[in-house]
Amino acid sequence: MPRFPGLDFGTTNSTLALAAPGGAPALVPVEAGSPTIPSALFFSLEDGGTYVGRAAVFEYVDGAEGRFMRALKSILGTSLMAETTPIGRQRMSFEALIGRFLRHLREKLEAEAARAGDGPEAVATDRVVFGRPVQFVDDDSAADRAAQDQLAAAARAEGFGHVEFQFEPVAAALYYESTVASEELALVVDIGGGTSDFSVVRLSPERARAGSGERRDDILASTGVHVGGTDFDRLLSLARVMPHFGMGSATADGKRRLPVWYFNDMATWHRVNTLYTAKILRDIRGLAREAAEPDKLARFEHLLVHRSGHRLAGAVEAAKIALTDADGAVIKLAETGLMLEAPATRAAFEEATAELVARIAAAIDAALASAGVAPAAIETVILTGGGAQVPAVRAAATARFPDARIARSDAFGSVGLGLALDAARRFA
Incomplete structure (x- = not known):
């Protein structure tokens, strides 16, 4: 019996896993032996090459001339999907x-199939289960359907003939279920790069053996909100970084503040590339002539001219991660013509992102209400996704359940592993 693939296309990182019916799932090495790959592309204008994952990040951070793309999942279901963007001399x-x-993940799957051959480790390459958030787009069912259709179309165009979907928190629950010894009522808290999803699920060894077709009644509720790790990056950037680039500044005559949207887009992973146009550069130079603090706009101009926006976003992300274990961090960006060191404390970070944490807490309450269960009925809280490592998020996700077991599954691999289990049950 062949192994079947599950693919977790994430906002920040992606994984590919395989499982055979009744067997344990395993992640496929997708980049230099690693089971995870940053969801990033770099199109080099120096050698014409296309770089994927860590190689893309390296080329960009190393200062190679080209176009860097990250957080593409966040664009699904938005108006940007109807547009094209310049990549060198062409538009895509x-x-x-x-x-x-x-395509890179498809190639890794085919390489694994070639290695395994037709023996007991054979790999099915014509069918795949993709993960999807409970809501690609908040409060817009048409856009949500469009997002799934767009992802499916992109996958089919790269050779994934039969594409099915499973909710990401349900996939994480399926992976955790493979480890339980008795029935549990669990809440899955999946805080990804772009979305947060929550499911109330009944789990047990017997239910796991029943197969995916009989599991619908075990999923008591699934809710989601378009809040993820990149949103925490954005608000930290707006609070601690963008004031150094002119946000909040006034014009020299003191009559008005500078427009905010330029800074908001520069702080948003999937919007950064939209600023790299001749018109935006003219706008910023014009604002500098009017500004009371033109040196700050000169820094913003540097970001545009040198396409440094994602390097700055990476520095913000690094500080956010550091604040998981430390009370303070410094957001640093050092390159020719620009030196930034902006201190950030965990207290300031939590103040800046309190609204996001409140939305996550409200979505958890909504999941419990939809399932018709009280917090005391939850026996296990399954935390997954990189965003679940943020202390304030972790506290919000567990505070309602003082007597529940807190299960910290593989932060970046549990969804992919669960998707592979689901694929084995669907396709076998």
């Missing part, structure tokens, strides 16, 4: 860009 649709990243 965002669906094609997503497909180019998926």
